[in-house]
Amino acid sequence: MAGRVRNLLNRDGRYFARLVVPKELRPYMGGKTELRTALGPDYRTALKTLPGAVAALQHKIALGERRAIEAGERSITIGRYPLLPPQIASRDYRMRLAHDELIRAHYHQYAGFEVDYEKARRFRDGYSGKLSDDELERLVGEPIEEFKSLGNHTATKGSVEWRLIAQALCVSAYEAMSRQHERNDGDFKGEPSHPLLTTAQPAEDDRQPVSLKGLLTDYLDERAADGKGGEARKRWTPVFASLSKFIRHNDARKLTKQNVLDWKDASLKTLASKTVGDVYLASVRTVLKWAVNNDRLETNVAENVRIKVSKKQRSREQGFTLDEAVEVLKVARDHQPKHSANPQTREAPETTAAKRWSPILCAHTGARIAEITQLRKQDFRYENDVPVVRIRPDAGSVKAGNYRDVPLHQQLIDLGFMDFVNRAADGPLFYPASKKKDGTLPARTVAGRVSDWLQDKEVIPEGVSPSHGWRHRFKTVGREIGIADRTLDAIQGHAGRTSGDDYGDVTIAAKAAAIARLPRYEF
Template structure:
């Protein structure tokens, strides 16, 4: 038969018996075919067919029963509050009426439609509200919910040996290999898509893709359904051998926990096994202020002003003019805007304009990435203008000012930011434990606070989110920002 297999099943000795057995037999065969497709997909022979995993009514009822008991076990492990809560007698009475067919479709839906939606979402049923198939399924789930609550009540009395008594649950055989795999890396891709739809997710894509690849390699598969808490504990301990506890806590475990939580909320998984997997990280001990002191700031800005790249005869080792410009101007721009370094190194010529007598810089995601998500306009401090920055901008070609890659501005801006940081570190001007680029943000906020400038205006200049709902009302205008920035004193830079 050219490698094909024909599936057959007996329906009984007579027409009436066969007609009665037909729906269940068809569902069983479809279930068997779906398992075959899953195994072929796992072997790389065929793409996974999503949403095709039908179960019979009694199989769905059994699965719902088992899910509810598993949920009860998780909640009891989470703390004593669940075990001490009482069962709603009114809900139990409604389930009895639902089992007996005494509820209309609307009341049935209020009881169990959320459960039916879940099984519909993972491909176990196509039953639509109001149909006879849907009503039969709803009654079956009422039975499984009632049976599950009976076990919960028994467990509350210390009896964990109870078994289902209704034939629909008691006589149904467990389902082999019930659910199709859920690719871990596929969940990450879908999570990032959902974040990008609201203008976020770029940073997660950059930092988390390698994390999920490493996790899948460590556990030897890519199925989120087969991922266990023990897998994550062992992976965490392995990562701690090469990474800091803070990175493992804040990047590795946090990323997995976030994506699995999203998967649970979107009915892609039943539970988040990473929820209780944590890693303590030592708190950083501060021995000085976070930002640059005035003396340190002047020393850095003087080096930036006087910077000349090393001469070389080899074109391959000659520093790009954009990198030279970044070392020359980005410390000054950071000092008077409190911007993130990558927001500066991604700037383009078209991001600058003049309004009246004020030069304005626009920090926008169109140029690369902005952590807060939207654009912001920042007036240039007079010292920036007087030191010739706008002359540099006017003379520059169209496009990025500090790198030459117009296709992947995000990566290029981060690369240049890293080079600026390395250059500063090599000058022996940066105190130990002080981030050479981020320290400007701390200094900007510190100086602004000393000058009595409104925290909301400082946040608007720096791109910090408002601290209260009220901060979202009204706009911080360019005029208000300029007035604030005009109060920042000039840095007195000794001549070279």
């Protein structure tokens, strides 16, 4: 009798698919105790449409289970992101075509292989219902389990839902093989013809949006807890604002690879390829990867979106030559600010000091210019009568994220630098103290002024960075006189090249001995 068919309900001559809602899920499904779908008055039609209707109702219950999971009511297992069989087939079809495109891009011989027509026939028999469960498992068992591991279904072999999924996957595989055959003949315009794929509804998605900007904030907050990420917060925040503005929403779950590709192309119209590749795309990849690792997103759609940036052709060495270095140091030593009666245009004494001292400090420490311009009086001390500067992140920003101690060269002492430090007020040496801004912004501002000033003086040769030219020269001179690379790296704040570099310490005494060997600049 009809009433004995599982999940089939007869009410006054009309048939319904019916599922009971588990008690623990009812608060997350509007208080409903059961779900029904009308199947009409004809018994044979009702039996034919019952499996699909039951699968749809099971999908709704799985969505209720997910809401319960997100509310903390149940442990997360499988079934987190349920899909109907046609939706699973649609995703499988797209994945197969994407794999086909990838193989064609890497192996040109691939297009010469013929389609396995016998296997195609088996897929056709599978979706027509001719195959047993065991035969279906051998044919599409692997993708069934893959989608199950992704949380798209909870079906077990032998159930109605399992067979519906298996038959749907036979459809997607058969249609994908048809596209492969067409592509071998150069036709890339083919579309699926089976109704299961052409009428598949987009996957229902009632999860809460995941804020792109919120992911960035959470990632940076986690980095900040480890004392890192301060510089990234300033550089990456406008990047994520740009991406959100371009795609016209802020939901990371709706972000697609095509969105990222289009954003990349649009950004390249106004920005250098290195900036787009190394800052824009790299930051989005990093944050989305973190989101995937922390179960905030399912996939990192930006993972393979990259720009191949050709290395800039160099026509000379990257560091200053000795003559060029001496010329820069002479200009710095002789700098006198222009007289101005207007306080608004008068050069601040801290800026004057930065212009006079930062070049020679860079020359003898190999430090980055912003690491110099952020220095404070309290960053200097004596160790066994050796003056030492501690370059540390709490003063502003340190690229490697860790502090480092650098002994001062005797030439700096002879020029009176420590006398200048001793006379200075507590706080920053090269910019006015402010409670409103941390040291990174003003230090970078002053560093930019020093670089612009030196370029205006026309003492910076083409192809050399006004600040990084000193870092290159420091390393070059150190190697010339036989200082070990590990010691130079420790002084300059470069990461070690091997895991062995992490063992032992390069002491202040070792650094002081190395710096004492560096030649003086005669200017």
